[in-house]
Amino acid sequence: MVRLSNNLIGILNFLTLLLSIPILVAGIWLSRQADTDCQRWLEKPLIVLGVFLLLVSLAGLIGACCRVTWLLWLYLLVMFLLIVLVFAFTIFAFVVTNKGAGEALSGRGYKEYRLGDYSNWLQNRVNNTKTWNRIQSCLQSGKLCSKFHDQFVNDSVEKFYSENLSSLQSGCCKPSNDCNFTYVSPTEWNKNTTEANYSNSDCNLWNNDPKVLCFNCQSCKAGLLQNIKTDWKKVAIVNIVFLIILIVVYSIGCCAFRNNRRDNSWKRYSHT
Incomplete structure (x- = not known):
């Protein structure tokens, strides 16, 4: 049970790693097929999102499963910044879409x-x-x-x-x-x-x-703007759910990080 957090983080990041592949492929495909400004605008965010998910997932997966503490620390830092970013964007979305109606x-x-x-x-x-x-x-x-x-x-x-x-x-x-x-x-x-x-x-x-x-x-x-307002309201609600999931994953990651540090401390103690 003590290592359950490491296993959960490993499984979650493996799933995220699998998700990043089709996102990255879709972005690359659009960059080669795009013939309108709309498609060109979409390709870069998709590629950036795919690369970001790929790197973060690898850091979390290796850090949790291979007990690489510094990678898990980096993973938790990115997760914390992501939580702050999603929270800030959610508040911002509610504020800027508060005005306006048909x-x-x-x-x-x-x-x-x-x-x-x-x-x-x-x-x-x-x-x-x-x-x-x-x-x-x-x-x-x-x-x-x-x-x-x-x-x-x-x-x-x-x-x-x-x-x-x-x-x-x-x-x-x-x-x-x-x-x-x-x-x-x-x-x-x-x-x-x-x-x-x-x-x-x-x-x-x-x-x-x-x-x-x-x-x-x-x-x-x-x-x-009315269309954006309607969409952003929906996105803000989804972000709240996403934020809760991020906080849960971050908490599990903190437990896995603590497990890694305990293991490293035990190994150093056993060698002395």
Whole structure:
């Protein structure tokens, strides 16, 4: 029973080692196959995560099973830093996603989103031109609005207004309700020629060109932030569970480290 902690750490790290291999392979595969900005953005985090898991797992596995105390100490140090990092990110995720929500419209099944409703930190990220160009490229290559058009192309104007659109569809693929444009199809709207000054600047940015639409609009950025907010809330909840698991594993690792030190002390004592 005294060595149970060493065996548990060894088993857990062996499983993590196996997990790191497909993650690393997926990252390398993406680096060779990537042909869009979205895929290129994903490849580096996957490779880094795969290498990190591989090295940490090896340190924990060798340290626990081969009684290499310094490796187990290094493993525990990394685990402690990881616990602090996950805890900090979880708090950060809750803080930056605390603001922002869609605006319900009378007679509409969907909501509309305003960039100013979200946290300043998130706003600054999407207002960066270089960052937004990359995000916009991802949205376009993912055929967000072409799928949106195909899905609702047969809708009458009344039917379209009753649809429950996603935040990205609402923000990027159609003009704001403030514009009062005339509906032709989900991604084609006629501007009101009698109205030159719009209260919403997004109305001037709308274009029926499938490559333009409202991808440069504030509403599109807000729709993305709403999507991020929803995802980050889910990630934060998962992180809490992950944090509990990390603390349990760290505690077991501390027991294994203590066992290693006891063994080393006994060996030194037996040789004297």
